[in-house]
Amino acid sequence: MSRLPESFYTRDDVVKISKELLGKRLVTKINGTVTAGMIVETEAYAGETDRASHAYGGRRTNRTTVMYKKGGSAYVYLCYGIHDLFNIVSNEAEIPHAILIRALAPVLGIEKMLERCHKKKPDHTLTSGPGKVSRALGITTKHSGEDLVTSQLIWVEDTGVKINPRNIGEATRVGVAYAKEDALRPYRFFLKDNPWVSRGKGLPPSS
């Protein structure tokens, strides 16, 4: 049970890191309340060369500045005016790679998650989607820029869970049709047959 070190995030291969995040535990402590879940679905965004990335072509705006921070920083942005999507920045500073956390299997503070999401029972709709993950864990855009290596609010732990590579599924990313040929990249990774994986269009051919 140890927090992932900076060296985990600052490596060069965003795809490799996206896969390695599967099985890790994302933890938040908001107003003293701990909530946590095991990461079961991620998406890689390969920075300047990836049309689906907010940093495509080296775009650097107020919103995307944190993507240029060192790996291990949180990048949270507002999507569709409603959802706060949580990403983990990777690679060295100035290389704007990021990994979107799309789904979790709830582990700690499930009562609090239900309260935040106005639900009664912890079925698979609680944390199966990037908007729902942030909602359940209390993550908002004001946490953008947070350093997951030292933060007392958000971090990621290795609990010793080992994922067999044959249990990792790959697919195209959700909602990035505008990215042309880059939309075809197999950059979505998930745990096969895990009930907490999100159900969007073009999703894992499992159930």
Place this chain on the structure above:
DNA sequence: CGACCGATCGTCT
């Protein structure tokens, strides 16, 4: 089931 639609607002052109 699947298709469609409205909500809602910061960001960038």
Place this chain on the structure above:
DNA sequence: GACGATCGGTCGA
């Protein structure tokens, strides 16, 4: 002024 790295509800089959 248009547009989302989404979600949950509704409607029809």
